Amino acid sequence: MADLAVGGRVAGQGQGQSEEGFEPEVVGFLCNWCSYAGADLAGTSRLAYPTNLRVIRVMCSGRVDPEIMLEPFLDGADGVMVLGCHPGDCHYLSGNYQAEQRVRTIWMVLDHLGIDRERLYLDWVSAAEGARFADMVSEFVARVRTLGPAGGGPASREGLSRGEFAFRAEVARRVAGGERFRWLVGRNKALSEEGNVYGEKVSPHKAAALMQSVIADECVRAAIEVLAGEAPVSVRDIASRLGISAQLVLEQAAYLKRRGLIELYDVSGRSPRYVRAGARA
């Protein structure tokens, strides 16, 4: 299946700021025990870094829900940092491994949706690494600067308009909130190390392929839900918006209809139109 990005790429609408005038908005999720303490140490040591980063303190990087990692992109962030304790040093033993699983999987979703994965950054900072933290923030802000504003049209790496970026970020967030996605992320490590319910170990390669196919389906489903949530939309229109075949859209629409998430609105020409369940007046 073609990545959504290919068909969906929309030319910029001239909204993007020029690169020099662009100040990236960066949100950081920092764990209380290591990375937040490291950031505090950067302060105590008076190590300057760009003002672009704004921090939200959480107890553990493992607390950062995949939906929450994507939320800032819906609100105008150009980059997101998730920082935890070094592997093996997690205050809660293994939360940072979960954070890593989530970020790696979200990167696959972002790749699929044509959003540059570099906008979501994951790293480890210990409570002693004030200087490392300050350097990391400086480098990430510089990196986001070269990516351009999220949804900045031609001024951005992805070339997506603000509206298109927001649409894709919303699709990504819905995927990250989905049951299949969350189950696979949570089980990913165990699947390759302990095996599935039948005790069969799944090779990392196979697990990635499985994840890839789940992401492909989930992205289409989420996109249909988003589009049908606004107003009745035809299969043909969805297909052309996503740059995929009408057949693929119809398959996933049928699934969503079975689950009672969307309903048939009417048939326009030869293409059925769907709307969010319960939205029909």
Place this chain on the structure above:
Amino acid sequence: MQASCAQPRMGVYVCHCGLNIAGVVDVEAVRDSARALEGVVVARDNKYTCSEVGQKTIADDIRDLGLDRVVIASCSPRLHEKTFRGVLEKCGMNPFLLEMANIREQCSWVHSGDSAAATEKAKALVRSAVARARLLSPLSRSEGRVVPKVMVVGGGVAGISAALYLGNMGIKTYLVEREPSIGGHMAMLDKTFPTLDCSLCILSPKMVEVAENENIQVLSYSEVEKVEGQVGDFRVQVRRRARYVDEAKCVGCGDCAAKCPVRVPDEFNRNMGERKAIYIPFPQAIPPAYAIDAEHCRYLTQGKCRVCEKVCERGAVVFDQTDRVETVEVGAIVVATGFRPYDASKKPQYGYGRYPNVITSLDFERIICADGPTHGKLKRPGDQATPGRIAFIQCVGSRDEHGHDGAGAYCSRVCCMITAKQAFMVKEKHPDSEVYVYYTDMRTAGKGFEEFYQRGRGEGIVFVRGKPGEVREEEGGSLRITSEDADSGCILDLSFDMVVLAVGLTPPEGLVDLAQRLNLSRSADGFLMEGHPKLRPFETSIDGIYLAGCVQFPKDIPDSVAQAGGAAAVAAATCSRQKIEMDPLGPVIDEDLCIGCRLCEMLCPYGAIKVEKTDRGYKARSIEVACKGCGVCGASCSARAITMKHYSNDQIVAQTRALLEVS
């Protein structure tokens, strides 16, 4: 005070922190922007919010204006969250209705070059804190029990001192030591600076006191394997290695060792002498019991011998002993695992390990000690000749700015004085000998230190400012050092009979593992990190775990003992509490949404969530006492049925949105 009523009444307090914040951030502008936020009843700026006046202002507002949320924009919550929660509690408010915005460590202190941008950032951080505060709910803390016992890990002078302080306070204390005897490095030293006290003469009475104190139980030849629980209620698994000698029966007569046929290099004497496979590390050992070194024992490796068993009249040798793991419950833990001397062979330019007459400062202690391999006669290892010309090289493994070869960038603090002492002792035993000290800086900060150093200078010890590049061995085992004397600018090319490397102190063996087991942070230098570099020197980031001695950073004996006293005091304070209140950060499970998939159960690192069969199918249940509040369950739940108390998705999303709002 109802917190969930329609519109919360919030008070915002923006701190100047003297000029720490106000010198960069326009505090008044931040205050005014906060005043305009929805639900904010009052916004003030204070010179020092944490001061009594600052706290009183908040308390007055809570009472007079009926505030039900408090937002404080000041320093890191890691510093003062406790203080301000206390203010709320005193006013009868739920302490969890407080939120802080960190505008000092994460704003003014790192953005001093750009006041305008720092002010905008501070406004955003306050907006975010207010958005979160709006969604906070009152929470009640759960209570945990307190086991009034302490474990001290490490039986050097710091651990011994901590155990004695605790034992004398009447607190049951377990002293865990990896080696067969307590004593640590101090037991290996000949004399101590600057008073030249005999090291073991002052340590050994303390060791005996440990053995005799009925509140102290020594767990020698043992290591901490696993730690569970939290402050007040730790469960520590201790691996008690098989000693093959019954401690209770052994009287330390030594008949076994006399007959043991296996000779092994003696590590207590830095491998310069030999011991037997059944041995006691040194005569004053506590417990005063022999141990069998399983790696070398002929019976345990080859299946025959058992001579020691035959000669022991008391039947103390027990070959069927095995390692066993004991679980010990304690309320607090003091970590005092000391240091490891820098491995000088990592600096091949000095030839340690290759040239027999190059030794380290610790080797020197054993050579000069009456109990050592030469019975206190100053002899060099190569040929047992008495060295007439001795050089000391300072800072081997310390003050290495690049940290090459496992060396520290830090100053090890004690090596200057150790060398001053050793040079003095050489002069004392052999006044005619020539002693040179190659140093970077002589650091003699301590009571009586400078005076002692000057006394050494008066004895004719030559101090050369310079760090030799290498030591070359010459015929006959003498050693040549070519170095610049930075004070005179001359090149000195001298030959010595023996060279002593003043090795630095590095983190002890196995500290990485121990830190992970205890969940402690290490500083950049590799030692354990204290709770606060100035004000919490005994504490760690984990409540109930405290530090004593060199495991925190190199220090001399009196400083180690002083820190041990402090650690013992805080551990005793923990043990004297009736109960421990625990922050309620656990999950709330919506059973209507839970599908019983077990993901949370599988991912919880503490077994604090279990799926149980109910009349509505399988549902997850939280086990509050085991939960530490990390939030992995909530962030992973496939059905999004789990909400974390105090860090809910709604709260985090509100914070994010407020951060990114255009002001």
